[in-house]
Amino acid sequence: MSSVPILEIENLRTYFYAKSKQAFIRAVDGVDLQISRGETLGLVGESGSGKSITALSIMGLITAEPGVISGKIEFKTDGIQTNLLQDLENYAQVKGRDGQVMEVRKDCAGWQKHVERVMEKIRGKEISMIFQNPRSSLNPFIPIGKQVTEALLLNSGIKTRREAKAQALYWLEQVKIDSPRLRFDSYPYGLSGGMCQRAMIAMALASEPSLLIADEPTTGLDATIQSKIVGLLQELKWTFNVTTMLISHDIEIIKRLSDSAAVMYGGTVMEYGSVRDVLVVDLESKHPYTAALLASIPSERHIKEKAYLQSIEGDVLDTINTPEGCRFYARCNRVTDGIREKCQYHEPDLREISPGHYLRCWLYFD
Amino acid sequence: MRRYSQVSRHVLDYSDLPFWKKSAPMELVYVVYGLLVVTLVVASYILGAAHLLPHDPQEMNLQLLMAPPGTAGHLLGTDFVGRDILSRLIVGIQAYFLPGLLAIGIALTLGTLFGVLAGYYGGRIDTAITYVANLIDSFPRLVLILLMVAALKPDIYYIMLVVGLTKVPVLLSLIKGKIQFLKQKNFIEAAIAMGLKSRVIILKHILWYNCRTVLIIQATVGMAEAILIETSLSYLGFGVQEPTPSWGNMVQAGANYLMQGNFWPSTAPALAILITIMGFHLLGDGLNNILEGKRI
Numbered sequence: 001m002s003s004v005p006i007l008e009i010e011n012l013r014t015y016f017y018a019k020s021k022q023a024f025i026r027a028v029d030g031v032d033l034q035i036s037r038g039e040t041l042g043l044v045g046e047s048g049s050g051k052s053i054t055a056l057s058i059m060g061l062i063t064a065e066p067g068v069i070s071g072k073i074e075f076k077t078d079g080i081q082t083n084l085l086q087d088l089e090n091y092a093q094v095k096g097r098d099g100q101v102m103e104v105r106k107d108c109a110g111w112q113k114h115v116e117r118v119m120e121k122i123r124g125k126e127i128s129m130i131f132q133n134p135r136s137s138l139n140p141f142i143p144i145g146k147q148v149t150e151a152l153l154l155n156s157g158i159k160t161r162r163e164a165k166a167q168a169l170y171w172l173e174q175v176k177i178d179s180p181r182l183r184f185d186s187y188p189y190g191l192s193g194g195m196c197q198r199a200m201i202a203m204a205l206a207s208e209p210s211l212l213i214a215d216e217p218t219t220g221l222d223a224t225i226q227s228k229i230v231g232l233l234q235e236l237k238w239t240f241n242v243t244t245m246l247i248s249h250d251i252e253i254i255k256r257l258s259d260s261a262a263v264m265y266g267g268t269v270m271e272y273g274s275v276r277d278v279l280v281v282d283l284e285s286k287h288p289y290t291a292a293l294l295a296s297i298p299s300e301r302h303i304k305e306k307a308y309l310q311s312i313e314g315d316v317l318d319t320i321n322t323p324e325g326c327r328f329y330a331r332c333n334r335v336t337d338g339i340r341e342k343c344q345y346h347e348p349d350l351r352e353i354s355p356g357h358y359l360r361c362w363l364y365f366d
Numbered sequence: 367m368r369r370y371s372q373v374s375r376h377v378l379d380y381s382d383l384p385f386w387k388k389s390a391p392m393e394l395v396y397v398v399y400g401l402l403v404v405t406l407v408v409a410s411y412i413l414g415a416a417h418l419l420p421h422d423p424q425e426m427n428l429q430l431l432m433a434p435p436g437t438a439g440h441l442l443g444t445d446f447v448g449r450d451i452l453s454r455l456i457v458g459i460q461a462y463f464l465p466g467l468l469a470i471g472i473a474l475t476l477g478t479l480f481g482v483l484a485g486y487y488g489g490r491i492d493t494a495i496t497y498v499a500n501l502i503d504s505f506p507r508l509v510l511i512l513l514m515v516a517a518l519k520p521d522i523y524y525i526m527l528v529v530g531l532t533k534v535p536v537l538l539s540l541i542k543g544k545i546q547f548l549k550q551k552n553f554i555e556a557a558i559a560m561g562l563k564s565r566v567i568i569l570k571h572i573l574w575y576n577c578r579t580v581l582i583i584q585a586t587v588g589m590a591e592a593i594l595i596e597t598s599l600s601y602l603g604f605g606v607q608e609p610t611p612s613w614g615n616m617v618q619a620g621a622n623y624l625m626q627g628n629f630w631p632s633t634a635p636a637l638a639i640l641i642t643i644m645g646f647h648l649l650g651d652g653l654n655n656i657l658e659g660k661r662i
Contacts (some may be wrong), residue, residue, distance in 0.1 A: 057558050125562030131559075136551035141575040141658075151560055201559065 005076065006243050007058070012071035012085075013094075014050075014057045015104065016064045018320060024101060026319045027053045029267035031071075032350055035211070040237060040244040042254030042275065044293070045264035051247045052132075054264075055213045058084065058245075060115040062203040066106040069094050076128060077210040078338055084118060099347075100322070124155045128204035132216040134197035138188040144199040145184030148172060148206055149214055154209030171202040174239075176232055194225035198232065205240065212244045218253060227252075233257055251297055251356055255279055263290045266317030266327040269350060273357035287361050288334040326362070334363060387655040397656065400586075403642055407459060414457045421450035423457045424612055432628045437469065445616075445621055445631040446569020454611040455638055461600065465526035466592035471583050472530030477537025478581070482568055485545030493541075499535040509534045511595075515604050521598060522606055529536035529595055536558060540580050548576055579654050586650030590643040597639055613639050 016029035028050040035041045043051045057068050069092045073084040091114065094108040109164065130135040138147060148168040149161070158164045165184075172180035175198040188196050197217060204212055218226040218232065230253050237244065237257065248254055254261055254275070261279055262272040271278055271287040283291040295310040313332035323329060325344045335343050339362045342348075346362075353364045386394055413419065420441070427448035435443040442451040480499070484492040510528050518524055548554065557567050573581070593613075600606035600614025608615055613635040620632025 061555060061559060120561070122561075129556070129559040131552055131556050133552065137553050137556040139553050139557070139571050139575060140551070142571075155561055201558075298560055 004037045005074075006035045006037045007033070007035045007076075007245070008072075008074040009054070009058070010072040010074070011056060012054065012068070012073065013101070014053050014062060014068050015066055015101065016126045017066060017104075022319060024104075026101075026267050026322055028057060029319075031264070031267070031269055033262055033269060033272070035243060035245055036260075037243055038241050039259040040257055041243065042258030042261040043247045043264060044251055044254050044261060044279075046247060046250065046316055048319070049264040049266040051249075051264055052215055053267075055129065055215050055245065055247055058213065059123060059127065060084065060119045063112075065108050066092065066104045067108065067111070068092075069101070069104050069106065075122070075126070075211075078112045078320050080121065080126060082118070082122075083198055086118065087114065110162070122279070124151070125207055125327075126209055126213045127213060128207060128209040128213070130197070130200050130204050130214045132219040132241065134200045134217075134220070135193055136187060137200055138196055140188055143185045143187055144168070144191065144196070145172065145180075147188075148199065148203050151203040152206050152330045168202075168206070171206045172199070172207070174236070175199070175202045175203075192225070193221050194229060196274065197221065199227055201232070201236070205242065207234065208240070208242075210243060212242050214244060214249070216249070217246075218248065230256060251279060251293065263287065263293070265289050266322065267319055268327065268360070269358075270328065271358065272361050277354070277357040287328075287359050288332045288363070290332075292333070326360075336363075339363065384446075385656060393652045394504070396648040400645045400647075400652060406618045406651060407463065407642060409647075410456045411459045411463045419453040419456060421453045424447060424609055425449065425451040431630070433623065435630050435634075442634050445620060449558050451521050451616075451631060451634050454616060455613070455635060458611045458613045458616060458635065458638075461522060461606045461610070461614075462593050462596040465522045465596065466589050468523065468531035469526040469592045470588040471534070472527065473533035473537055473588055474581060474585060476531075476534045477584075478541055478573065478577075480534070481538045481541025482545065482573070485542040485549070486568060486572070488546075495538070497541075499538050505532070505537040513601070520604050520607060522612075523604065525595070525599060526592060529592060533584075533591075535600075537580075537584055540584070541577055544577055544580065545572055548572060578657060580591060582657070583650045583651050586646045586653075586662025590646040593639065593643055593646075621653030 010032055010269060012028055012031040014025075015028045016025040017023075018025050022178070027185065030052070031054055033041070033043075033054075043054070045051050054305070058073055062068060068085060070074050070088065071085055075082055075084055084265055086109070091111040092104060094101055095103040098125060107365075129223055138144060142150075145165070145168055148305060149164045151168050152158050152164040152171075153161070158167060169184065170178050172174055172183065177183050177195060177198050183191070183195070188199075191199070201217070214233070217230050233244075234257055236242070244257075246254065258275050261275045263278060271290050278286065278290060279294065283294060286294075289312075292310065292312045296312060298309060301307070312331055313333070317323075317327050325342070325346055326332070327341045329335065332343070342362045348360045348362050348365065350358045350360045351365060353359050408529075420439070422503055427444060427450075429446045429448070430437065430444050432438065432446060433440055433448075435445040437443055440452070442448050442455070445451055445454070480495045483605055505515065507529070510532060511525055514524050514528050527662040554567060554571070558564070562571075596612065597607055597614035597617070600612040601618045603615075603618070605614055606612035608619070617632045617636040620630075620635070622627075
């Protein structure tokens, strides 16, 4: 794994305000992540753990208020080195008590304008995004070929329509759309979900971005198409060596495609490291949440040991009333009496327990 | 029986085909007919404005009252005071052409503008705009027109202003509904993520690709509607006043002589109305189907 980071997220907080409850929804609450050049980072977690919001925060697509309130997203490529959230402190003032945010003042309209300015050179050109539900991510009234052509004209150096069309056909071929010349003029409603996702991937890759964010690219597709799309992503990863942030709740997909993985829970990263450390080797050296997640999906181990699948007791974290201590405390089955006090009242920080393997659990801290 | 034939030995790229090969023959007929009518109307408008007419439309020829069509010098005959019907038909276009354009211009621009504001931005803007639109919509159009005529004067421009303004809510709600529907799909979000500016998204992706059907149909139907309103008001005596010719008051003036067997003074303008309105409707329909690439 090369260690030149292309994207560094530090303490990202994206909050929403629930008017009826007069409280903040802590969708993303202190995320720290790193993506190195050429690697694929898998982001796993339950629904509502803040994976998609993290991705949307990077792209500056959060429209609900107050949105991103603090943090740093350092983006470094050959040409550009910027903090995507630069000058955020000029727009948002955060007041907290006991380490919890209690009041936010934010000039949302001003911030939105500022984001547009900062992201102008980055969206589509440096960072591309693939959305879940491909059918609705394409304009229903424009043939897919035309949409790929538009992406090319907008984000790559190509100026003439003819050249862009040839290039679009090349990309449609790269994403394995059969007879691309014929499909060039098909409307999204005339294609299957898998085909639409391929077209989306072509559009995202066409500008040869430095970073590709794939937000659950296989959701809404049936199992066979899913595995084909995963195979395609794997192939594209080898061919173009594009840095990818892959969001999925399917651990198998993350295992197949990623180099490193981050497990998210309740808006923050619980465990981060190489895929081997986080998702593959024995359950004993992992965060209890990761271990519970792995125990809840069928695997080779379950078959060999004839073990039952385990569910994680309790509910997903209430992101409005976040507990004082560890977020996973209420559902954790590995709390020992020695650390119970700490787990309940003190939130652990993300610490490196072995080289490149970060955890947020008192069990592993001395 | 239907024939299926390949365009050539080699399969061409569909997008490289010219549009007349992509569309059904019937649609082309519609569009050609519509375009013909529109050209005729525009040409006649220009002729009328430049006074390049076979006869002065006000000139009475008392030797030739009620001449039938085909009389030497009067292609469509003369009316009950001996005025040339063809010249009066051509000048009659003056009565609705510019006012009609004004009406659809007002309806399209205001409707689109407020529709986009209400649909794309939503929230309080939407509430305010919808409220005003409902207010306008709840007034019967004819009453408004008659009020206008009574309060000011029976000027066709004032009437068309009212027609245009009362059409705004219709267009507004169509555009707004369309945009609200489109916003549920996340292709707008995807387009922003691709780096498109919101100006481009609104104008190109939403208005042009997704709303042009609505706009074209509303424009052509609106023009037809404007003609119909002008002629019916003139027929009733509220619109264009004699001796200025308008198709409506020509039908009305000729109707008195219909029973005596002199049908052409009112039939000629009535046919003109029919052909023109049909032309506008078919143009809108055909253009819509060609643009949407509907393959029948």
